[in-house]
Amino acid sequence: MAPVAAPSTSQPAGGKPMNWADEFDEDVSGDAPRIEERDEGNGVKVVIEYRTNADGKKVKITRRVKRTLVKTKVNHEVAERKSWTKFGKEKNNAPGPHSATTTIGENVVLKMSAGNNKTAEPEVDEMDKVRQQLANKRIVCRLCKGDHFTTKCPYKDTLEAIPGAGADTPEAGEGSMTPLATMDPSNPAVAASTGGKYIPPSMRGGAKGPGEKMGGLGGVSRDDLPTLRVTNLSEDADDDDLRELFGRFGRVVRVYVGRDRETGICKGYAFVSFETREDADRARQKVDGRGYDNLILSCQWSLPRGERP
DNA sequence: GATGAGCGA
Incomplete structure (x- = not known):
């Protein structure tokens, strides 16, 4: 050198x-x-x-x-x-x-703001305006005209499947068919049972989401999966720790770590979903009561919303 | 001791 x-x-x-x-x-x-x-x-x-x-x-x-x-x-x-x-x-x-x-320096007060500070002040007003507008807007269910979002409709599963059962909204009429739908009006899957609304092939026939190959949960709701609730986790446990711990019992489809919304630290519980109920059950038996990170884990079936005592 | 986020009109 x-x-x-x-x-x-x-x-x-x-x-x-x-x-x-x-x-x-x-x-x-x-x-x-x-x-x-x-x-x-x-x-x-x-x-x-x-x-x-x-x-x-x-x-x-x-x-x-x-x-x-x-x-x-x-x-x-x-x-x-x-x-x-x-x-x-x-x-x-x-x-x-x-x-x-x-x-002697001046006392500089640090003001927290997202992005450019110049926009910080007006932003507050904008937010208020938006909030006001939202407050004045009434939410009407497109299906039953109830006072809730369509996705929250108690009759969602029944009314949605029946064409014409919903409220008469403009998008249900012929005039607002999407270009893709009008391109193939002869297709009964497109024109008939959908109220004129185009539904991509992958979503037809009862499918609720994109194809399985697309990753994610493939349209399967988390409540349909065999899910375990793991509690007494240490606060620095993360998704990977859980995948590692549960992966040996079978294919882990989903891991959710309950975290504090502000701090992001683990609140001590998590949900782990398996592909099969058998794997989940084996994992539940093996992990429940097992020591991990100097804590003893508790592992139970997670009850879907509404089925809880 | 503990049962998940946020979108949307």
């Missing part, structure tokens, strides 16, 4: 090579400035600084600082520190902060 030349940015007449960082130290490394401070009374402090300037000349800088009386809360620990005897390079200086070496 060839020796690397020292980084040289400037070469002063003096001869000693220096890098950019040295330039900041230059003033300080010479004669340390001597600073005197005295109180002139009537709220004025005089700061006299004797130092050597860039041209090597000795200068005296006198500053008069008007002290403003500001009532602030005093942190007593901070106040006490100000009286401590100084040490090191500050050894002989007067107690308290020194204007030559200490800058």
Whole structure:
């Protein structure tokens, strides 16, 4: 390895090579400035600084600082520190902060906002507007005209399957058939039982979601799967831990770790769904009562919503 | 001790 030349940015007449960082130290490394401070009374402090300037000349800088009386809360620990005897390079200086070496910064308040801060303020108004609009909007079920979303309709499964059973909405009429549907009006699967609404081939014939090959749960609801509820998990357990733990009992189709919405940490329980009830049952028997991460796991069948006691 | 998220009109 060839020796690397020292980084040289400037070469002063003096001869000693220096890098950019040295330039900041230059003033300080010479004669340390001597600073005197005295109180002139009537709220004025005089700061006299004797130092050597860039041209090597000795200068005296006198500053008069008007002290403003500001009532602030005093942190007593901070106040006490100000009286401590100084040490090191500050050894002989007067107690308290020194204007030559200490800058009192302004108190910067950190405001949290998503994205550009400039848009933060108006955003709040926008959100309120949207909320207002939503509040004024009445939700009417397209199927039974009830006061809920269509997906929440108690008659969803029965009414949905019967063409024309739902409320007369514009999209149910012929005028709003999608282009794809009009392209194939002769197809009974398209035109007949769907109320004119196009349904992709993969979704026809009772399928509720995209094909199995597409991944995900393939339209199978989580409540249809043999699912175990695992409790007493440690708070740093994650999906992968559970897949690893349960994977040996069979194909794990879904893992859900209950997490705190704000912090994202595991709330101590999880759901693990298997492909087959047999695998799930074996896993349940083996894992229930088993030690994991110094905790003893409990593993029970998860009851689907509504079937719980 | 503990039973899942958020979309949508």
